[in-house]
Amino acid sequence: MTVKEAQTAYNIKTKKTIRDWILRFKEEKVDFYAKIQPQMAKQKSPDKQALEKALQEAELKIKALNTLIDVAEEQLKIDIRKKSGAKQSKK
Template identity: 40%
Template sequence: MKKKGIAMLTNSMDGFVLKQINYNDYEVSFRRWLVHQIDDGKMSLDEVRDRFHLNPQEYRRIISKWQERYSDELHLSLSLMNSKERADNKQLEARIKELEKQLEYAKMKDIAMNTLIDVAETEFKISIRKKAGSKQ
């Protein structure tokens, strides 16, 4: 609409209609091919959305449904770890290594003690270990 040579903007959205897409119209072979492309990493979800003009609000839900039906792979929705969780994970891994070293040291100490007891019993003929079934 023009008024005295000035272009006027209107709030009317005439001519702009949100097109409803019926996702059941896509052939099963296309769905399988698309899921395979996504699973193999050949296409990202955003590339699929843009290339095939999928609804920006619905495309993730539709593709996840198709993946459930047509994918050979198991899809788990695991979120990525944030930096705090990664730091906690590194702390836990360090703690595990520390405990493994302590366990190895305890095992070596046990072997050394048993060897010491064996040598003492044979060399000095001293009964150190408790006999099974004996009463104190």
């Protein structure tokens, strides 16, 4: 709705009144979100907790696999990891 439409719809004499309302509403909205945001950050939803747990497990798995590869390379004296920039052999 435009300012002109609001002026006509609500029988308001000046556009300035509507602009003042819009400005005040924007400030109230910002204040409201500023108050709500920290509260929302403190609360952990079950989904967020599950995702954080899955992330920790995935990071642990990656660390374990990297350690396994390191030990295998050291003990077996072979390169397991792909070297960056290595070219594929042509058949």
